[in-house]
Amino acid sequence: MKEGIRLILATPLSRIQLGVIVINAAGGATFTVMPAFADGLGGPGIYGMLLMAGACGSLLGALLAPYMKLERVRLGVVFAAAFCLSGIAWCLSVFSSWTWLVVLVYGLAWFPGGVTNVIINTVIQKGVPEKNMGTVFAAASGLSGIAMPLGNLLGGSAGVVTSSSAVIAVCGLAVLGVGIYWMFDPVTRKLPAADDMDQSWFASPEKTNAAQATPSL
Numbered sequence: 001m002k003e004g005i006r007l008i009l010a011t012p013l014s015r016i017q018l019g020v021i022v023i024n025a026a027g028g029a030t031f032t033v034m035p036a037f038a039d040g041l042g043g044p045g046i047y048g049m050l051l052m053a054g055a056c057g058s059l060l061g062a063l064l065a066p067y068m069k070l071e072r073v074r075l076g077v078v079f080a081a082a083f084c085l086s087g088i089a090w091c092l093s094v095f096s097s098w099t100w101l102v103v104l105v106y107g108l109a110w111f112p113g114g115v116t117n118v119i120i121n122t123v124i125q126k127g128v129p130e131k132n133m134g135t136v137f138a139a140a141s142g143l144s145g146i147a148m149p150l151g152n153l154l155g156g157s158a159g160v161v162t163s164s165s166a167v168i169a170v171c172g173l174a175v176l177g178v179g180i181y182w183m184f185d186p187v188t189r190k191l192p193a194a195d196d197m198d199q200s201w202f203a204s205p206e207k208t209n210a211a212q213a214t215p216s217l
């Protein structure tokens with residue numbers, strides 16, 4: 001686990017990983033207050049529809065990702081655009097007076113996440129040496145999920161003092177903020193496309209420094 005974290009943090013992809021932690025915290029907060037939000041719209045049936053919409057949005061994004069040719073676009077651009085759109089939809093989903101539109105927009109908010117999940121997994125599979133594949137995937141999953149319980153706590157606490165719709169809207173703004181950060185962060189913007197990733201991105205710092213110090217013949 002430590003080796004996997006070290007390999008991730010030694011690359012510019014750590015900027016993406018930190019943003020994903022914030023997004024997962026927002027997701028945890030949203031899931032905590034979602035039953036109360038759905039109750040105001042019509043009860044458990046609406047809650048089930050919202051969960052289904054999120055799952056369908058993610059699944060549709062994952063299914064369509066290979067056909068969108070986004071592997072040729074810079075990784076930072078893809079992630080920034082995806083989560084700006086996701087954050088906007090996430091936030092706006094609570095403001096509609098029509099339940100069907102709430103469900104539809106909320107489902108669309110999860111579509112970009114399904115797309116980017118496929119792309120980032122492609123990047124790791126292409127860039128990580130086979131002997132490190134398990135540790136890097138474990139570290140990426142662990143770091144991504146570490147914020148979920150904190151998000152649950154913050155969302156539940158906020159839901160006591162304010163409305164569930166306000167909590168979800170703020171979570172959407174947080175996701176939008178991550179997308180905007182990726183858009184203007186120079187390190188993230190310069191990340192290459194997934195097709196251009198190779199194992200040099202995950203080379204150990206010691207090997208990289210040694211290679212740079214070796215004079216060319």
